[in-house]
Amino acid sequence: MDNQQALPIATDDISTDPTVDPTTQRKHAAMIERLSNLHQSRVSNKSNTKDPSFESTQSFLLVFTNSKQGIESSLAQIQQIPDSNPNQDLKADLERISLSISDLEKLVAENSYFLPPYEVRSSLKTISDLKQTLDSVTSKVKPRKKFSFKNKPAKKSETANVLADTANKNEQEHQSGYKVTDSPGFRSKENEILVKEFKSSEVGEYVLSDLTNCEVRLKGCFRTLFINRLQNCKIYVGPVLGSILIEEVEGCLFVVASHQIRIHHAKRSDFYLRCRSRPIIEQSVGVRFAPYCLSYDGIESDLKESNLYDDTGNWANVDDFQWLRAVQSPNWSILPENEHIDTVKF
Template identity: 80%
Template sequence: MDNQQALSTTATDMSTDPTLDSTTQRKLAAMIERLSSLHQSRVSTKTDLKDPSFESTKSFILLFTNSKQEIESSLTQIQQNSDTNPTLDLKPELEKISLSITELEKFVAESSYFLPPYEVRSSLKTISDLKQTLDSVTSKVKPRKKFSFKNKHAKKPETANVVTKEAIENEPEQQMSYKPKDSPGYRNKENEILIKEFKGSEIGEFVLSNLTNCEVRLKGCFRSLFIDRLQNCKIYVGPVLGSILIEQVEGCLFVVASHQIRIHHAKESDFYLRCRSRPIIEQSFGVRFAPYCLCYDGIESDLKESNLDDDTGSWANVDDFQWLRAVQSPNWSVLQERERIDTVKI
């Protein structure tokens, strides 16, 4: 797969791994267009598109490094311009760099499903360093204000990426970042118990969409699960071979197992998980996590077939992409044992 195909796959399709970010569609489109142009120019210099450097991880590193160098070069240029002309207004250039860093951060988030964990950590550390450099440059080149006796309102302290219920509810209605085409599933149901058993790998992707006050029981293995717009639902799912993407859920309970789980725009919901990689949340609050507790006839063999028979403890190591500080994110917590549900048999 060449770089252009890899980026297009990350941005739109990934038939067995739907992990697109659901926030800020306009910025995502702009970022994809810009990054596509960057590596398209690289592609034009390659004579062999089967070169191993076009593998997904290497494609990511190429694009990430290119963008990082571009940002660093812009910061250096701003410093030089400030030294040459101290009165020059560099605010527009600084805002442009800030947007580029944000876009790069989103790119890491959207590529995290195929990246090795150390690559994600390294990339996030690089982004953190870029932000610190931007702050340092901004403080140096920002023109001093003239002395004044006028009273100024005290600046309100920033909430530092703490996601609140009011903040999410005041956002414009989110569009689905991934729209499965003709995938089997349950859609537009209320007050129903929905049961399905999978045999072998007969199903690639399964969808749960626009459900209210429903209980869903899915037994057996399948490739991937996409969930969006659920309210007050209980979802019990056997092992998923690929990934699970959850968007726009409120007041729900999930008992699910998968290699990779991403959660966007979740409110006051509990997640009982077994997963190989660290769960990812974004624009969520009041979400709690606990270990997987599902039971049905044959689940042990299904877990083994899916390579999910061992509990790695990843369910308790959640990555909040709205919170890059070293301290614990306030948007999620581990569910206390006394509050957890018992093993669920379906």
């Protein structure tokens, strides 16, 4: 987000605990410093994305590679600590690494509209590998208890229930690729009409999450939109300056405009799009595409401000990253004109 300030990197008692050997102390201190530097670099990079000079593949890859190497180094470092201090609590360190991976994925999404398709796919593959490595490291340093049937299951304490709920929430956020609790938005609503008007393009990220049978109207410009776990919803959105990420939606209708649009795990949904780059779908089925059809007072100026006034026709040039054959992917299609909705006005 534009006004985001650097967050302090917390330390724990290991750096001052006299019972821990000096080698472990040095390793842990080095890892904390590396995570802090990585976070500072991430915040700085978000500011730099406003500068058009960042829109080059070479400069993006430099930032991406530096961030990736920092995460890999932290993961390697954290694996060595349990050997010398198996009782150390590494939860905070693992959460910081998870956040860094999520931020790296956001970096790709927000800049993929000018990147070659190969670099986008390669970057996403790298992020997927980092997530798998993090899962492996987490399992190693925090092994899960094996499930077994018991005649009388033990009653969980209130504290255990809270910890379980928190773990489930963190797991959902990790799988979705971003922390949906960090940004403003509409969450956990049913059977409602949800309206938001943005007065300035300086608004950063916005989130739509866990909505059922809702209609959402977002008017004006903002920078990034994250959509997660929607069912039977209608989403009407003014121009988004950066990217739109859509995950786990079913039976929905979207009318959205953005520089880059990525769609994951979508089923039986229609997308009316305007975008500068080719839309990307992954692990989706039964999705159909048509041109953008939204109208409200001031939308022309919003589209011009967002450099989305001209329809490039990319809404019909969909890349299915799960389909590598030369023939048309069966997972998406062009929506027949006789099934188009009328222009949406509000």
